[in-house]
Amino acid sequence: MVARLWRSFAASLLALFLTAALWTGPAYAASDPAHWGDASAELWMVYHVVQRYHVNGADLDAFLEGAVRGGLDALGDPYTEYLGPQDYQSFLDSVDGNLTGIGVYLEKVGDYITIVRPIRSSPAEAAGLRAGDRIVAADGVSLVGESIEKTQQLVRGEPGTKVVLTIERPDEGRRFDVTITRAFIHVPQVDYRMLEDGIGYLELSGFGQQAAEEFFAAVAELKEAGATRLVLDLRYNSGGWVASALEIAEAYVPAGEPIMFEITRDERRVYRSEGSPLGLPTAVLVSEYTASAAEILAGAVQDYGTGVLIGTQTFGKGTVQELVDLPGGGAVKVTTAEYLTGRQRRVHQVGLTPDLVVEPYQPPVHLQTPLVADRVMTTGHVGLDVLGLQERLALLGYRTDRDGYFKGQTTLAVLQFARDHGLNEVPMVDKAFVEALNAAVAAKLAAAEWPDTQLEAAIRYLKEK
Incomplete structure (x- = not known):
């Protein structure tokens, strides 16, 4: 099934790309030439006014990119966005778990870019960075108050090149510089091990193109090690490729039954299972960070009672985005549909309620x-x-x-x-x-x-x- 989904996805991208190619002129003009002409003239007039009169002038590329981003922001949809060429490649790499950099998970805490944890066997781990460290500067450029995206742009780079990070370690009350050599890093989508009494544990951190292959290989190894039951951890899985989530969901949905309904502007599609259930009693761990494609999988397990959800309410991202390539090397990530679970439950802005609500432990x-x-x-x-x-x-x-x-x-x-x-x-x-x-x-x-x-x-x- 997954091959068919990938072909379908590629075809939809191709069709969208052809539409985008026409969009630069005839396609829009044919529908409303007067409005397009007026809008274009207004945009250029504003640019020329700023370029001529503003104290700093105006850069045309930056102006046009700002106009594009502003137009998308006006939709009020945080998941529809313009990706420049560099951001686009970084997005694709991150979804598939391929990174060039130092290898850390980041979050923004207040004004500080904070390390959640270094990736195992990464340059960051080798350099001694640890959870809670703050990256306050990269190569002398302050990152206090800056975004994670800007931090990634400065920290990532070609393998073999070096970056000097200024680290603040609150628990030791000190700042220090550390020089780290960037490297190519592949982050596996799964991490697994045996627990007690024949229980296998499998953490699925994302849905890259190899996620399904890694998932089924891990399950096979756990079974070989004696696993008769499975804990599937989706607590920090924020999504990825829908096709990968659907392929894994087939392990929990009987053949012929719907896994997901996709509601577009023009049609209603249904994706049915062609697989067979895994046959392992499964407890699925979820949290407020479980989102998007991870909610498709969790929802499928809950719909058909092939497992139980344990944890807290999931994030509630029930929309699907597609990538539309642009001639300049960038792309538009655009929301094209909302999905429902196989039992036609709405997820968007609602989330999934666990069968067993268990709050995480909080120290005093x-x-x-x-x-x-x-x-x-x-x-x-x-x-x-x-x-x-x-x-x-x-x-x-x-x-x-x-x-x-x-x-x-x-x-x-x-x-x-x-x-x-x-x-x-x-x-x-x-x-x-x-x-x-x-x-x-x-x-x-x-x-x-x-x-x-x-x-x-x-x-x-x-x-x-």
Whole structure:
């Protein structure tokens, strides 16, 4: 089935490309030549006014690209966008798990581009970068307040070239530069291992062109290793090629049954399974980051009861985009349809509700907030600030009271912490002590192996099957 889908996808792109080629003149003009002429004249008039009178002039290429992006923004659809040639290639590479760069997953936290985690065996991992590190500059260009896209443009590059990153590590309270040599990186779409009692675990992180092949190969190896039940982790899968999701979904949808309905402006298409069920009781882990093609797969499992969804409500992206090549090497990613699950459930802006709702474990929120002390604490002091001190010392493994009184065991814990961190060995908590304590707590929280409550729930469910 997947070959047919890829051919269909390619044909639709070809048809769209031919339409785009005509769009530059006759196709639009034939439908409304007066309106096209007026709009074109207005655009050029604005450009010439800016070019002649603006203090900095106007760059024609930048002006026209801005006009294109502005026009697409006016649709109010965040998934329809213009991709310049470089962005287009980066998009294709990222979907298929092919990267040239240092190998990190990024997110924006406040004004900072923050490393979620380095990719296994990547240059970033070899350089010692870790989760929570902030990339504040690349080759001397500040990235504070900038987008992830700009960060990617500066960090990515040809294999063998070097980039100097300025890293801020909050848990150590320091900044440092690190030089990393870029490399070609392929990120596998699957990660799998055996758990306990014949339960296999398979994380599917995306739907590149090789995702289905990697999925079925992993399942075969897990079965060979003795797996009789499966945890399928889609919690951080934000989508990819629809064809790959449909091919994998055939493992959970009986032959002849619909996997997905696609509603376009002109027609209603149905995609039916031509496969056979996998035959493994499956628990599918989902979260608010499970989106798009991942929701097609999760929805298929839930529709036909061939597995159970465990976790939290999914993202709710139920639209399909196609890529339309442009003559200049860029593309328009345009929303062409909305999809429904095989049981005709709407996903867009709704998401999927798990069969078993399990929230992820959160470490104590108050310990994630740095301790603030408005006074120098010492023996005999009483208060909530002393209690906060005690709780943080206890988290770090120091034996202390937890009653808000600075005495006895608390005094000994403070002295031991000061000794361990090169501070003055006096029973006093001053600014230097608080800074060291906050850095130690942040490091502990970042490195801790917190319980995975959702995976634990999936294992309990499968043991009962």
